[in-house]
């Protein structure tokens with residue numbers, strides 16, 4: 001309630017990117033203070049018992065993760081774990097640092113509980129991320145690293161740059177994500193075509209000496225025709241899928257509110273992302289682990305994605321609207337939903353929704 005009544009109105013009066021910077025600096029300060037993490041954990045965070053789950057051979061204290069884009073440079077992941085996230089994905093990290101698109105580039109649509117962003121992979125680059133991740137050490141929960149692509153990288157070099165970025169960061173992540181689905185880098189989503197993706201996955205495969213888990217993050221705007229062959233490729237050359245990134249569609253948003261270019265996230269994306277999870281689960285016969293993301297605000301939203309086929313879920317926009325208690329609240333609600341459905345574990349509920 002403190003967030004909804006005091007902190008959020010104060011933050012929402014600011015430009016969204018400035019509000020994000022303020023939040024990051026509060027999180028960093030608290031993270032650096034002796035006892036800071038323990039204090040935050042007891043005020044908002046922590047993990048419920050009974051939600052532990054094992055996916056990709058990794059142990060997750062709970063299945064609710066922080067999606068890529070919030071902690072692009074890997075500054076506050078350990079604090080986000082204290083806030084109750086069962087795993088955190090940092091990035092997207094590109095090989096070279098880049099400033100991203102001109103500001104303003106994040107917009108709120110509060111009446112739809114949505115955001116539109118066109119950040120364009122603003123980040124400090126792979127070497128800076130490597131230094132930071134090295135200095136922090138490994139957290140006690142799985143850490144994902146999301147790999148992006150520099151704006152000036154030509155398509156025929158994409159596989160080399162993804163592989164180089166991966167090599168620089170390989171020792172520091174438990175899983176890695178090939179992000180070919182951001183709508184804010186011109187032409188990036190074309191890399192979801194089988195011929196390009198195959199090259200990227202095989203280039204990373206060649207340098208993946210420690211056999212780190214490799215996932216592909218997909219766009220909700222993918223056509224149904226492309227999906228079967230993509231799922232087949234990912235099953236051969238990677239370990240799982242993240243569904244989904246933001247959308248360039250504007251589902252349920254009236255046309256006079258649609259002038260902002262960029263990727264839409266939050267509540268209006270929820271149904272489409274769940275639909276894609278359902279399709280991927282069916283196409284793969286339940287054999288390809290899915291991280292479901294898009295419009296998760298409550299335990300009910302997480303449960304819906306899990307029953308559609310997600311083994312884990314993530315959120316970003318839900319955190320902005322619901323605040324620091326979001327992860328713990330979602331855990332509690334999810335536990336109640338699992339109990340209500342008669343499931344003894346998260347894994348037991350995966351893909352169990354009745355046929356649609």
Ligand SMILES: Cc1cc2nc3c(=O)[nH]c(=O)nc-3n(C[C@H](O)[C@H](O)[C@H](O)COP(=O)(O)O)c2cc1C
Pocket residue numbers: 067068069070072091092106115117119121146179182217244245246264265266267269293294295296314315316317318
């Ligand atoms: C401001 C913002 C920045 C984002 N940056 C990234 C990014 O760098 N890489 C990425 O893979 N996804 C990025 N995303 C997408 C999220 O990880 C997530 O896939 C999407 O927002 C849908 O989830 P949500 O509805 O819970 O926000 C970003 C989203 C937002 C709102």
